[in-house]
Amino acid sequence: MVAVTELGYVCFGVADLGAWRDFAGGILGLEVTQEPAHPGKLFLRTDYWHHRILLEENGADDLTGAGLRVAGAEEFASMRAQLEAGGVKVTTGSSQQAAERYVHEVMFVRDPADNPLEIFHGPRVDPHRPFHPARPRHGRFLTGDGGVGHMILRNKGLDEAYAFYRLLGMRGGVEYRVPLPDGNEAQVLFMHCNERDHTFAFGPPGRKSINHLMLQVDNLDDLFMTQELVQASEYPILISLGRHANDHMLSFYCQSPSGWMVEIGWGGRPATHQSEYYTRDTFGHVPAADRMGPGMSIDRE
Template sequence: MFVKSLGYVGVASPDAKQWLEFGPEILGMQPVEAGADTVFLRMDDADHRLAVHYGDRNRMLYAGWDVGSEEQLHALAERLEERGISYNQGTDEECADRAVLGLLAVQDPMGLRHEFFYGQKLVPNSFHPARPMSRFVTGSQGLGHIVLATPNLKQCDQFFRDVLGFRKSDEIYTFMDLWFYHCNPRHHSLALTPMPGVRGLHHVMVEVADLDDVGAAYDECMSRNIPLSMTLGRHVNDRMVSFYVRTPAGFDIEYGWGAITVDDEVWTVAQYDRPSVWGHRMVAETPPGALEMSD
């Protein structure tokens, strides 16, 4: 397996500046404004985990995956060359922007950009939650997880499993089919959902260390009338208690607590016919605005 964890996510939005309020006051993240066009958000002592760049429309720009070392990055480059998959070496400017020592970039089968890096910048004891809360669950489990919409589920499954080494966690078949993948003990760092003719970022999950942190964020959304996509509930597969809120960049944030972890020594892939044990009722009538038509 090449990937160790999800390191960062970058999106574009015409409402990037709204994250200077949404990130800290709703999510508890620490904002770092970088010039006129980008807002960086911290969740721990990593330089940043979310980057919101100004753009003319809401869309995912890149997902950054930590491979752990320069040697692993070279090994991944060799694997891509063997499979005939083109990639680009990260420029000095891109590495500086992502606060990493080195990276290479690949387009997945649906045309979304994935960056594989090593040497993420860490500043010990630099993270300070923007509102009272415990902490975000990151470390070896990374940022959290992303869910991507794809017009070709099997083609993307082959790319992430056979080329990159992700392992299947389980599958859900319901109003929204989902395949889940892990690369560390987090139940899933990636999930794919088939949407004919559509690609893009459905949601990003961040996990907190205390259930009360979820309740506090939920209350903030209620008091400010911030649109929810799904109400509070508990998922059937990873057992996370969470809710989904629509962000100023169009995609959803799943804000959760209490997920189980995966042990590959004993883990078996399962299928489920519902997404949740309780709750998670749909609220938003429209899909996330960070999705776009595929080519």
């Protein structure tokens, strides 16, 4: 079975590209670049890759493509066959679409909840262009073999999500079973494809494709520096500082200019590759309930 190896890049349609430039550069401390060949787009960097986040100005304010990497051309062809054998409609990207993403080849699929996925191989890596953050920072973003980070995506049923992402070679299971006041429990499914604890997670249904994008920093001072910059900004913290029970990530969540959340994390542990579950987080992660939209409460304890 062929498997995806990492969440290599993510693409978003955003209504206010100027606000995102200031947020991504001045607050989050990403590198913000542009390409003459692609006016109207912002390419955000966190490491040596050409980019890890692509922003295009449109009114979606949502995920437009989650780029999942496969090892090379052979795996790319095998993955297409694997998906088609599983009944998934695959659209092969043109050379122009691959060029716009700075990859060798790309294909497009939709998951059961209509989330837009892009499977690619051969990202452009620029070792001659060291990561140059838009503001000073103490350390770096943790990417490497773990990919850009993780996301919680919309789902139309955890069983359907599990079956689809297994077809991509990912593994995982339900890691949170949170008791609810009515006697039921809320379940959250986590899937991984490398040593990052999880690449995608799925909880209660939401309207947008994305609930949040997590970016991990390797220096604790950067976590608190970013939190201070958020607190001094117009963007509210929607889930307070806390530590997740599953990946041990110390993190907080703030609202992005597109409404969905960005989680800044530090100290997460690698994937355990064994199933277990929790009923709440270790501490903290208190949601600002009055600001939470539908489907936004899945990270609460």
